[in-house]
Amino acid sequence: MVSSRSSILSMLLFLLLTPFVVSLHLQDRFLKCLSRNSESSFPFSTVLYAPNNSSFNSILLSTAQNLRFTLPSVPKPELIFTPLKESHIQAAVICSKKLEIHLRVRSGGHDYEGLSYVSEIERPYIIVDLAKLRSISVDIEDNSAWVQVGATNGELYYRISEKSKTHGFPAGTCSSLGMGGHISGGAYGAMLRKYGLGADNVVDAHIIDVHGRLLDRKSMGEDLFWAIRGGAGGSFGIVTAWKVKLVSVPSTVTVFTVTKTLEQGATKILYRWQEIADKLDEDLFIRVLIQTANATSQGKRTIATSYNALFLGDATRLLQIMHHSFPELGLARQDCIETDWINSTVYLAFFPNNTPPEVLLQRRNIVKLFFKAKSDYAKEPLPETALEGLWDIILEEELPTVAFTPYGGKMSEISESQIPFPHRKGIRFMILYSANWQDAKENVAKHVDWTRKVYKYMQPYVSKHPRETYVNYRDLDLGINKRTNTSFTEAGTSWGLKYFKNNFHRLAFVKAKVDPDDFFWHEQSIPPLPFHMR
Numbered sequence: 303m304v305s306s307r308s309s310i311l312s313m314l315l316f317l318l319l320t321p322f323v324v325s326l327h328l329q330d331r332f333l334k335c336l337s338r339n340s341e342s343s344f345p346f347s348t349v350l351y352a353p354n355n356s357s358f359n360s361i362l363l364s365t366a367q368n369l370r371f372t373l374p375s376v377p378k379p380e381l382i383f384t385p386l387k388e389s390h391i392q393a394a395v396i397c398s399k400k401l402e403i404h405l406r407v408r409s410g411g412h413d414y415e416g417l418s419y420v421s422e423i424e425r426p427y428i429i430v431d432l433a434k435l436r437s438i439s440v441d442i443e444d445n446s447a448w449v450q451v452g453a454t455n456g457e458l459y460y461r462i463s464e465k466s467k468t469h470g471f472p473a474g475t476c477s478s479l480g481m482g483g484h485i486s487g488g489a490y491g492a493m494l495r496k497y498g499l500g501a502d503n504v505v506d507a508h509i510i511d512v513h514g515r516l517l518d519r520k521s522m523g524e525d526l527f528w529a530i531r532g533g534a535g536g537s538f539g540i541v542t543a544w545k546v547k548l549v550s551v552p553s554t555v556t557v558f559t560v561t562k563t564l565e566q567g568a569t570k571i572l573y574r575w576q577e578i579a580d581k582l583d584e585d586l587f588i589r590v591l592i593q594t595a596n597a598t599s600q601g602k603r604t605i606a607t608s609y610n611a612l613f614l615g616d617a618t619r620l621l622q623i624m625h626h627s628f629p630e631l632g633l634a635r636q637d638c639i640e641t642d643w644i645n646s647t648v649y650l651a652f653f654p655n656n657t658p659p660e661v662l663l664q665r666r667n668i669v670k671l672f673f674k675a676k677s678d679y680a681k682e683p684l685p686e687t688a689l690e691g692l693w694d695i696i697l698e699e700e701l702p703t704v705a706f707t708p709y710g711g712k713m714s715e716i717s718e719s720q721i722p723f724p725h726r727k728g729i730r731f732m733i734l735y736s737a738n739w740q741d742a743k744e745n746v747a748k749h750v751d752w753t754r755k756v757y758k759y760m761q762p763y764v765s766k767h768p769r770e771t772y773v774n775y776r777d778l779d780l781g782i783n784k785r786t787n788t789s790f791t792e793a794g795t796s797w798g799l800k801y802f803k804n805n806f807h808r809l810a811f812v813k814a815k816v817d818p819d820d821f822f823w824h825e826q827s828i829p830p831l832p833f834h835m836r
């Protein structure tokens with residue numbers, strides 16, 4: 303009796319401890335492998351975190367931007383590795399392969415579906431977190447900068463402005479985006495109408511491939527260099543740095559935000575905006591942020607449309623352009639704030655007025671929320687009746703954001719196949735629909751359903767065949783890869799063509815060439831093109 307009870311006990315104990323034992327075991331094996339595959343005698347134990355380490359959770363959560371993927375029920379990695387050098391990443395790729403541990407790579411953690419730090423299907427997995435790989439060197443004479451992927455776009459803007467007030471870089475408006483994922487998927491911001499995307503302005507890159515080799519543009523070849531500038535992160539290798547071309551900005555720029563509610567004629571003004579926003583002077587970018595607000599009559603909610611703008615010039619010239627092209631908005635001199643480019647990036651990231659630009663070095667967004675989002679591209683204006691139907695749906699959600707971002711200008715001059723990002727000529731504006739919430743106890747399904755409802759409602763009014771979508775606003779509703787046999791055709795029809803149009807084929811061709819065994823896999827990674835289609 304006694305002995306069988308103790309054997310049951312020890313079996314129970316064994317079962318209880320097994321996950322832990324496996325994880326510790328893995329940690330030791332990983333450390334040994336790193337040392338064996340590294341020239342220096344670097345103490346890797348100081349940059350590898352297992353769940354039994356007290357810093358594990360804070361590091362895991364540090365850059366996780368969508369709080370949906372931070373809940374206890376969400377899968378967690380077995381290890382987090384925070385390399386300090388490229389050679390550390392090379393060793394990590396080799397060892398993940400050897401020990402058959404799935405690898406996720408994270409730069410800024412802003413992935414809409416948490417793919418850089420959550421793996422639902424593939425376990426165990428390790429996160430290679432590049433937050434410490436973030437040096438930036440700006441060379442004004444060469445009109446360029448090398449930026450490591452763990453740096454944020456805000457840090458890059460700040461470092462450029464330290465050296466020159468008349469240079470800038472055209473990437474995201476939110477200032478905490480990791481340069482790794484951000485540039486990989488395109489990177490648009492308030493200067494896209496004049497200079498295109500961040501990815502359009504990359505001239506060289508460093509990447510670690512599936513064999514652990516460190517390559518630059520020359521050694522990776524033009525196919526792979528093409529694929530990583532817009533083909534999205536996590537499919538081809540680990541990018542460690544970009545060389546970007548700087549663009550010129552005037553010493554005085556102007557920003558404004560003008561809000562119109564339904565009671566102030568928002569629908570007609572927005573209809574007009576849709577007709578002209580992509581045709582305005584390239585120096586002028588006016589996006590529209592649509593949210594709910596309290597109406598003046600008590601207890602009623604209304605729609606508020608905020609025209610949030612950057613003009614690459616002074617207020618006098620801006621007012622002339624607005625008077626000529628968009629008088630309906632009624633922009634006045636007192637709405638205009640003249641400032642310099644670096645302060646305009648702080649303004650467009652929604653930090654309060656007069657926040658010093660040093661806030662860009664804090665690597666944080668103004669707010670962290672739970673959210674689910676989708677995106678669309680519009681080629682024609684939505685009729686006023688369609689906008690009115692949209693208002694009704696927006697009013698059903700507590701904290702919705704719908705944003706219209708104008709294209710045109712430089713965006714329509716670049717060919718669809720120049721880089722993998724295909725949404726160019728003929729696009730008037732991009733639309734983002736986001737349901738946001740602040741409480742972990744909220745009913746997630748309710749908010750997710752709202753995004754599906756608004757997406758369904760919008761179908762008649764947006765791009766078709768394919769219905770285009772921005773890959774950096776990743777949406778797993780569109781479909782996910784099967785682990786064992788990712789189908790190129792299925793991926794293409796569900797999400798590939800929406801994100802990349804006909805570039806999807808070439809992306810899969812490059813994938814087959816550089817990673818035929820699909821080591822760099824995630825729910826929407828590019829599948830290798832099947833042999834018979836090459």
Ligand SMILES: Cc1cc2nc3c(=O)[nH]c(=O)nc-3n(C[C@H](O)[C@H](O)[C@H](O)COP(=O)(O)OP(=O)(O)OC[C@H]3O[C@@H](n4cnc5c(N)ncnc54)[C@H](O)[C@@H]3O)c2cc1C
Nearest residue numbers: 409410411412413418474475480482483484490535536541
């Ligand atoms: C609040 C917010 C605001 C945003 N604003 C904008 C905006 O203004 N303009 C815009 O264009 N986009 C915007 N985005 C979208 C943003 O560009 C993408 O989420 C982008 O992928 C973020 O990059 P990251 O490095 O922060 O993300 P991560 O979550 O770290 O990575 C995203 C994907 O890329 C992969 N990846 C990361 N680093 C590397 C690397 N070094 N090599 C290879 N693959 C890598 C990851 O595995 C993951 O699949 C916004 C997102 C959020 C959450």
Ligand SMILES: *[C@@H]1O[C@H](CO)[C@@H](O)[C@H](O)[C@H]1NC(C)=O
Nearest residue numbers: 347348349350351355356357
């Ligand atoms: C946690 O891990 C880090 C990095 O490996 C290490 O420096 C630190 O000492 C660990 N903390 C504890 C409490 O073991």
Ligand SMILES: *[C@@H]1O[C@H](CO)[C@@H](O)[C@H](O)[C@H]1NC(C)=O
Nearest residue numbers: 326327329330352354355356
């Ligand atoms: C975690 O487990 C590993 C076992 O390999 C051990 O070396 C390390 O000291 C443990 N850390 C803590 C904080 O218990």
Ligand SMILES: *[C@@H]1O[C@H](CO)[C@@H](O)[C@H](O)[C@H]1NC(C)=O
Nearest residue numbers: 594595596597600601602603
């Ligand atoms: C709108 O009204 C509600 C209820 O009166 C209030 O709780 C909320 O703070 C108001 N919101 C704004 C933006 O004023």
Ligand SMILES: *[C@@H]1O[C@H](CO)[C@@H](O)[C@H](O)[C@H]1NC(C)=O
Nearest residue numbers: 640641642645656657658659
């Ligand atoms: C930029 O903002 C800072 C902080 O508010 C301010 O001190 C500085 O004068 C601003 N620069 C310009 C050109 O407006």
Ligand SMILES: *[C@@H]1O[C@H](CO)[C@@H](O)[C@H](O)[C@H]1NC(C)=O
Nearest residue numbers: 786787788789790791792832
């Ligand atoms: C993978 O899919 C292809 C095409 O659908 C099929 O021909 C092949 O048999 C599949 N392989 C496996 C292992 O299922």
